[in-house]
Amino acid sequence: MRTPESAYDRRRLRQWLAGDARADGVSRRDMLRLLTAAGLAAGAVPAALAPPAAASPAGSAAASPPAPVSASAAAGIVKPLPEEWFTVRGTNAETKFVSLAGTGYHTPVDHFFVRNHTSTPVLDADDWTLTVWGDGLAHGRSAEFTLADLKKLPTVTRTAFVECAGNGRSFFTGQQGQAVTGTAWTLGAIGTARWTGVRLADVLRRAGASRRAVDVMPRGLDADYVTADGTDLGRVRRPLPLAKAMDDVLLAYAMNGEPLPYDHGHPVRVLVPSWIGISSIKWVGDIEVSATPLFSPWNTDFYRLFGEAYPPGGSAPLTRQTVKSAWELAWDANLAAGTGHRLTGRSWSGAGGVVRVEVSTDGGSTWRRARLHDAPRRDGWVRWSTDWRPPAPGPYTLLARATDTAGRTQPDATAPNSQGYLFDAVVRHPVRAV
Template identity: 75%
Template sequence: MPRPESSYDRRRLRQWLAGDARADGVARRDLLKLLAAAGLTTAAPVALGTPAAAAAAAATTVAAPGIVKPLPDDWFTIRGTNAETKFPSLAGTGYHTPIDHFFVRNHTSTPVLDARTWKLTVWGDGLAREEPVEFGLDDLKRFPATTRTAFVECAGNGRSFFTTQQGQSVTGTAWTLGAIGTARWKGVRLAEVLRAAGLTRRAVDVMPRGLDAEYVTADGANLGHVRRPLPLSKALDDVLLAYEMNGEELPPDHGHPVRLLVPSWVGISSIKWLGDIEVAAQPLYSPWNTDFYRLFGDAYPEGGSASLTHQTLKSAFELAWNASLPAGADHRLTGRSWSGAGGVGGVEVSTDGGTTWRRARLYDAPRRAGWVRWSTDWRPTTPGTYTLLARATDTTGRRQPETTVLNTQGYLFDAVVRHPVQVF
């Protein structure tokens, strides 16, 4: 049974205090915040090494988005280095998101890698071997193949609604609800590759690292390659090294030739363009589980919440924002709902701003790490502005709330979204 992330954090912080952890690229002040949040603050002196990759770099101009695939205006909204799927474009596309509709989340730009020369290096003091172990794509394909259907969703999906719906200021990309896609992924279980590389009982953390360009913040700090540790319990559970997506070779924008797939967890965990995986006998930290992908704000401890793991609960209409619909006509409203904690077992829809609710018709069974498609019929009789709402309940019994507790980086928005339409 995987350990709760909070107890995992406390255990690895204790190891850090004992001098048995490494925190490359993480500022001392950030680890002290984590200690305060976990109630483990101490006056003991700690020395942290600072690699060259984490040194401050000169400010540079922002590059073009660097996305390889076409981004038709009716399918995508461009947001900096990212492309958000327009939810209406998913209507009628089936359960799996077509690759050409799948959202793109890049920290820098998409690298175009040659699968013939690509190697995955597995290394670290959590292995029995001192020398790194390399796997080419053909080597991975010799392992038994595993196929999983799962969504990948950015932790900031829905972030803009903190501002537009709740009147609160947050930082980060102003996603609406389109930073999600569900695909059929094929690859090899990470557990099998780790065991083949010589996994030992000493292992604590697994740190995958991408081959995209090093990430430089707006103030010029070079944080190095995108990387984020996983607890070994999750790494040995349902994580895939994926090399196919919806029956096709993994495309460049989605991690070619091999990416990690971490079902149900926030998208940053599913590192694209894998280059190496460190298997460590001590806890590991990176900026992506200290500065980012924790919840900060008045409702949280000074050092923030535990590192984000499971995604939250959401619903979206496959309908344009402020869509115009004729009065006196029958309309079939469609949408999708999903949860990182379990399958979605029920969806309710309101067409009068939440005064009354009715159950939507579901087209898919509740599925872990998946979504359900749903519909309901509506015949508005009077012209005017209407507010549509959809709220899901998952198999753990959780239902979408009216509001989401504020966190300053705008992660895990889960409130019912108020969707306006115009009836004429």
């Protein structure tokens, strides 16, 4: 019987009180802020243990990446990013939702969004190893796994979406008039794929995870992330509670039946179903297993909620995704007036399957049920459709509102937070009948 995640949270709290929690790359100022938010007295924080040396990104001897288009080169992304499928946003590429119409349930790899902190490393699978280490292992020993070692373990395939925590961020400003920081995603920072790999739990057991372990922290092999002010935060890493790591987390090496592409974590990535995308570390190179709580900039300064609606020290680190809906229709699309149209879209939630989608074609004055084309699925989305005949030429506002198995329904507005995470409000999608 699994220990519930709340038990590990209580254990963390006791360790905070005892001064035993350990931070990785978090400043004393940030630690004090976290302690204040938790209502705890601030004590000395022990220095972080030094991680083992990790492999550097290497050129692939097995295959050469396809020649990127100019937009890809600018973004540091390997795969082509045709304008009809993607909007390039710095080091990231957002899927245009209209391009998903007719593509099926699983997002084709060539349409799948890309979220990079730096640029995509091109790694050789034959040279790759995963190091599992830390004081949460029996006898403090480390273990190494090659890709061949992982493939000897029981294979698991599951369908799940991966979604950036900032998906929908631009609507805080464009729809609610609130200033936020971060990449100005619309709703295309999500994709659903069929992932194949091994259970992280099986790897941790093979490595000798002990009863003392409370957190694990995967770390990527991409380049160090340097902030705009020149602060080097090191490679991307974010802790997971052991209860989650031992539950449904995968180390995935295939995507939609093919080896992971470079931009999506080749040769191995972490997949944390239903949680915000930063949890699903790409290009994983090592995993720390710790007997004390772990922290990094990605669960202290980033991926928490700050603002007037939250405690002075911010919310707890973000975990599950929110509920959202998107039309597979261009923004400001032109539709023939007096003609019948079949409009399509997708809805999803991190708390459970979507069981109902309501749509409005008159800005929210009236609502009706959309037809669902998929059964509610944990960790996945549902496709839906509705018929509409614009009665006359002019501007219209389309809305879609989803409800999931946990009873959550999209609200009219999302409480703002300074970094623009977890936007879940109904999006007002403008079109014009001509």
